Each structure stands twice: as C-alpha cells, then as structure tokens.
Amino acid sequence: MTPGLRQTLLVDADDTLWENNSYFIEALVRFLDRMEGLGQPRQIVERTLRERERARTRIGGYGSLNFAASLEETAEILLGTVSPELSSEIEALGRGIYDHAIELLPRVKETAATLAGRHDLWIVTKGHLAEQLGKVERSGLRPYFKGVEVMREKDPDSYAEIIDRHGFDLARTWMIGNSPKSDIVASAAAGLQTVYVPHRTLWELEEASMTRPPTLTLVTFQDLLLHF
Ligand SMILES: [Mg+2]
Structure with a gap:
C-alpha cells in the first residue's frame, strides 16, 4: 500500500462493528x-x-x-x-x-471516526434490508460512512457488482470483516484486498473454510489504525 494514498475501506457490520x-x-x-x-x-x-x-x-x-x-x-x-x-x-x-439495542464492539466508534478522516469508508453487509439499515441508523456510525450496501448474499458476483457500480479501484479497495467465507474468501475472489478481524463467537467450522488467506489479519478493529 502506498503511504498516504486514500484507500476505500468496505466494512462488514454484524460482528465486525457491533455484536450480532x-x-x-x-x-x-x-x-x-x-x-x-x-x-x-x-x-x-x-x-x-x-x-x-x-x-x-x-x-x-x-x-x-x-x-x-x-x-x-x-x-x-x-x-x-x-x-x-x-x-x-x-x-x-x-x-x-x-429490535435489540446496538452494542458496538470495543473502540469501534473512535476508530471509525479516525479512519473516516483518512479514507473512504463504506458499510457492506448482508441480510434483511430494513433490519440492516435500522441497525446502521441506531449505531450512530452512519456519519463516518460514505454509503451503505446491503447485499442479499456476499458472493464474488455481488462484490463484482458493487465494485463496478461505484467504480472502486481494486488497487486500493479493501474488504474488512469477521467472516472467512463471506468477507474474505468471496471478496478476494472478486479481486479485493482483505482484512480479517475475527469475532470471539466465530464457529470453528467457518475457520476451516479460509481457502484464500486474508491480506491482513488483526486482533481488534482498533488495530486498523496501525495499517490505514
Ligand atoms: Mg459479520
């Protein structure tokens, strides 16, 4: 990564930004x-x-x-x-x-605020549209993100579609998330660089499905500040 060059950071929501x-x-x-x-x-x-x-x-x-x-x-x-x-x-x-109250993961708000000053942030989540948008609004994080994409399925084709629609430059676009299958393997297949931030509740079964290793693996969301 070229130091100082603005990156596009696509960030998963459930179990990456908040508990789910x-x-x-x-x-x-x-x-x-x-x-x-x-x-x-x-x-x-x-x-x-x-x-x-x-x-x-x-x-x-x-x-x-x-x-x-x-x-x-x-x-x-x-x-x-x-x-x-x-x-x-x-x-x-x-x-x-x-209707559960949003519980942000540790230091997510401060980290998103700092990152938003340096890079372009997008929420890229999957699930029920109204449910996911409601969580984004209740999280208080919306101001730090340029946009929100709620995908029906996080597969390589869906990633390719949003990359194309927004004209994201693959050389400086990253997908960040907790799910090996949908955040890492599927987005890497679409050409994105990836950051894996595991969540404590992740199933061991899912771990085994990391057929494409992430570009970076971090312990906490806050560690993004060391790299971006
Ligand atoms: Mg997730």
Whole structure:
C-alpha cells in the first residue's frame, strides 16, 4: 500500500462493528430449552433447525425474522402442531433480535471516526434490508460512512457488482470483516484486498473454510489504525 494514498475501506457490520451472532445464540439456547421441555432432544432440534435454515436462507435471505420462521418450522416438524403460545414465544425471540439495542464492539466508534478522516469508508453487509439499515441508523456510525450496501448474499458476483457500480479501484479497495467465507474468501475472489478481524463467537467450522488467506489479519478493529 502506498503511504498516504486514500484507500476505500468496505466494512462488514454484524460482528465486525457491533455484536450480532451472540443474540442468535441466546435465542437458540432459549428455543432448545423450550423444546427440550416438550420432550424434544436438543441435538435433534438443532439438526432440524440447521436444515430448515439452509433451505430458508436460499428463499428468504438472512435476518432475525427469517430465523424465527425457521424456528417455527422446526417446531412444527417435530411437534406436529405449534400452540399459539409457543408460536408467539418464537415470534418474540425473533423480534428480540430485530429490535435489540446496538452494542458496538470495543473502540469501534473512535476508530471509525479516525479512519473516516483518512479514507473512504463504506458499510457492506448482508441480510434483511430494513433490519440492516435500522441497525446502521441506531449505531450512530452512519456519519463516518460514505454509503451503505446491503447485499442479499456476499458472493464474488455481488462484490463484482458493487465494485463496478461505484467504480472502486481494486488497487486500493479493501474488504474488512469477521467472516472467512463471506468477507474474505468471496471478496478476494472478486479481486479485493482483505482484512480479517475475527469475532470471539466465530464457529470453528467457518475457520476451516479460509481457502484464500486474508491480506491482513488483526486482533481488534482498533488495530486498523496501525495499517490505514
Ligand atoms: Mg459479520
């Protein structure tokens, strides 16, 4: 990287700028507890849910409301019928994630403010459009970013589309995020340089999928200031 040259930094949001996955894990544990109380072994509930999620994200994408729909389907498959009480409990689990207060990761605000003075920052996230835009607004980080892209899927084609649309110069554009698959491998395949900032809740399974190593690996978001 040429020192002093303004870079374009595309920054993932969930579990890079703020907490996210931990809310899904909490909701999952509550669902597993509830289903266990109804005689359903946790392992079977979890396996059924993962199958439903895989199928549903292809149609409905990512996000807490689609997650709740997967929980509901799982309950229906395993229990035969879902009582109105259970149904509203499940809906509340999804809503609880959707409306959750934003908890920024340590030193994110100060780091984004400093970086915004040096470089062009964009939020590049995936998920449910209204849900993701709502989180950006509530985060208070919007002023530091030139724009926000909510992708349906973070794959090489989607990255190529936004690179093309905004005319990003590949020689000085970076994707920064916590997900090996969607932030690092997919963006590298589209020609971007990458910065991997792992989050503590990352699944070990995902780690193994780093088929293209990141340009940089950092411990915390704040460490970006040492490089940019
Ligand atoms: Mg993420």
